[in-house]
Amino acid sequence: MTPSSASTAQASNNDFYAAHDKLYVATDCIIFGFDDGDLKLLIFKRRVEPDSGIWSLIGSFVKIDEDVDEAARRVLKEITGLEEIYLEQSKTYGKAERDPGYRCISVAHYALMRINDHDRELTQSHGAFWYTLQELPQLALDHQDMVRDALDKLRRRARYQPIGFELLPEKFTIPQLQKLYESIYQRELDPRNFRKKVLSLKVLVKLDEKDKSGSKRGAYLYRFDSEKYQELLESGYNFEI
Amino acid sequence: MTPSSASTAQASNNDFYAAHDKLYVATDCIIFGFDDGDLKLLIFKRRVEPDSGIWSLIGSFVKIDEDVDEAARRVLKEITGLEEIYLEQSKTYGKAERDPGYRCISVAHYALMRINDHDRELTQSHGAFWYTLQELPQLALDHQDMVRDALDKLRRRARYQPIGFELLPEKFTIPQLQKLYESIYQRELDPRNFRKKVLSLKVLVKLDEKDKSGSKRGAYLYRFDSEKYQELLESGYNFEI
DNA sequence: ACAAAAGTGTTAGTTATACACCCATGC
DNA sequence: GCATGGGTGTATAACTAACACTTTTGT
Numbered sequence: 001m002t003p004s005s006a007s008t009a010q011a012s013n014n015d016f017y018a019a020h021d022k023l024y025v026a027t028d029c030i031i032f033g034f035d036d037g038d039l040k041l042l043i044f045k046r047r048v049e050p051d052s053g054i055w056s057l058i059g060s061f062v063k064i065d066e067d068v069d070e071a072a073r074r075v076l077k078e079i080t081g082l083e084e085i086y087l088e089q090s091k092t093y094g095k096a097e098r099d100p101g102y103r104c105i106s107v108a109h110y111a112l113m114r115i116n117d118h119d120r121e122l123t124q125s126h127g128a129f130w131y132t133l134q135e136l137p138q139l140a141l142d143h144q145d146m147v148r149d150a151l152d153k154l155r156r157r158a159r160y161q162p163i164g165f166e167l168l169p170e171k172f173t174i175p176q177l178q179k180l181y182e183s184i185y186q187r188e189l190d191p192r193n194f195r196k197k198v199l200s201l202k203v204l205v206k207l208d209e210k211d212k213s214g215s216k217r218g219a220y221l222y223r224f225d226s227e228k229y230q231e232l233l234e235s236g237y238n239f240e241i
Numbered sequence: 242m243t244p245s246s247a248s249t250a251q252a253s254n255n256d257f258y259a260a261h262d263k264l265y266v267a268t269d270c271i272i273f274g275f276d277d278g279d280l281k282l283l284i285f286k287r288r289v290e291p292d293s294g295i296w297s298l299i300g301s302f303v304k305i306d307e308d309v310d311e312a313a314r315r316v317l318k319e320i321t322g323l324e325e326i327y328l329e330q331s332k333t334y335g336k337a338e339r340d341p342g343y344r345c346i347s348v349a350h351y352a353l354m355r356i357n358d359h360d361r362e363l364t365q366s367h368g369a370f371w372y373t374l375q376e377l378p379q380l381a382l383d384h385q386d387m388v389r390d391a392l393d394k395l396r397r398r399a400r401y402q403p404i405g406f407e408l409l410p411e412k413f414t415i416p417q418l419q420k421l422y423e424s425i426y427q428r429e430l431d432p433r434n435f436r437k438k439v440l441s442l443k444v445l446v447k448l449d450e451k452d453k454s455g456s457k458r459g460a461y462l463y464r465f466d467s468e469k470y471q472e473l474l475e476s477g478y479n480f481e482i
Numbered sequence: 483a484c485a486a487a488a489g490t491g492t493t494a495g496t497t498a499t500a501c502a503c504c505c506a507t508g509c
Numbered sequence: 510g511c512a513t514g515g516g517t518g519t520a521t522a523a524c525t526a527a528c529a530c531t532t533t534t535g536t
Binding site: 431433434438453456457458459 | 498500502506507508509
């Protein structure tokens with residue numbers, strides 16, 4: 001915080017804090033996954049009022065002694081069993097009336113995960129399911145806005161930082177990578193130009209292995225070389241897709 | 242919020258809220274201005290503990306019935322007397338230990354203003370002063386991080402949205418606009434290429450007036466045509482500098 | 483043999499960069 | 510008349526976008 005409002009600056013320090021309001025602070029997670037050629041969101045059926053029974057994002061209150069991003073990681077672990085998930089703060093939703101139950105602000109975070117990695121039974125036991133953006137049902141409260149804003153941020157960021165790889169398995173083919181970007185940006189890309197571009201970035205390592213799940217002929221697998229990426233960054237390189 | 246943590250979802254609704262913690266929520270403003278060819282920040286000397294006497298950003302606690310961005314606008318009005326200021330949310334700072342005085346999270350906002358517009362006496366009566374980024378003293382708490390992050394966001398946004406004009410007077414010259422971008426990006430730009438680029442965007446209107454403050458010859462004044470900009474946006478145009 | 487996806491190169495258009503001189507004016 | 514900043518054009522390089530056919534293999 002910054003207890004520095006000019007109008008209260010003269011108050012003694014104890015009064016200064018005591019004279020102010022405390023609010024509930026929550027975090028909600030927009031969890032993106034990629035599977036079957038589609039970008040998906042993990043959502044679940046809300047079990048508390050208001051909007052009980054409505055689909056919603058996964059969230060939790062922030063505890064008094066807990067970092068806000070720690071709260072988001074706690075939620076992610078509870079629902080997916082995973083600890084090492086890519087997590088970014090998205091935006092804070094602070095309208096006084098946003099939650100009719102109580103005054104509560106929410107710091108939204110978006111997470112990127114490999115769908116196969118996580119414990120499907122765990123998510124299902126929480127009533128959580130993966131939905132494509134197209135199939136997404138109406139969501140509780142202002143969660144629709146949260147999804148829209150997070151998607152917007154994901155799109156911007158994916159263009160300049162190699163975060164797409166967080167959504168793919170360690171080993172992936174160029175056509176899979178292309179499908180990922182197509183589903184993030186919801187438009188088709190030219191396979192020749194796409195391949196040329198990503199390979200020109202010099203951060204993909206071609207493996208001696210093929211993935212035959214997508215075609216009879218099979219496609220070569222690649223992996224993202226994060227050491228190489230770090231090196232290049234230090235010598236003033238710009239990732240851009 | 243989203244009271245949807247799986248572990249607490251079974252509790253009755255009253256218990257559900259009551260069992261959680263409330264926190265102080267503040268907002269801090271990174272106020273950018275442009276004057277004398279330099280990008281500046283409005284900061285002031287803190288008058289409460291912790292860090293009393295240290296330079297800091299301007300902030301305030303969010304009231305229980307107040308939108309978070311409303312709190313930021315309230316602070317801006319108190320300190321500058323202005324109501325119509327460009328304001329964007331920057332980022333939320335939620336480390337448990339960020340303020341040694343009390344558990345408090347802060348939703349930082351950045352504001353862009355025309356320095357001449359505002360009441361200089363009002364800001365001075367609050368002990369607030371404009372500093373260039375180079376001259377900036379050490380700031381209280383995590384305000385240094387807030388400045389760095391806000392500047393980062395400003396840089397990204399200024400490239401793709403015409404927000405630079407919020408920092409200039411209504412009428413400005415091309416060399417002034419160039420100096421603004423140079424001070425945002427901290428690098429020199431070629432005057433011929435710069436002029437070509439901004440004029441090609443088709444959103445500047447040349448006026449029949451010259452500004453002679455910068456040179457004997459004087460430079461033509463322009464204004465930003467926001468109607469034209471809106472029109473162009475709707476026909477799929479991309480502003481980019 | 484054929485269907486289905488993987489893989490490959492070239493060209494044209496657009497955009498970015500680099501660069502040097504004349505202009506108008508106040509002193 | 511000279512110092513100061515304002516204003517203009519061109520050539521090259523880099524990048525983007527459009528586009529069609531051959532390869533491999535399972536059935």
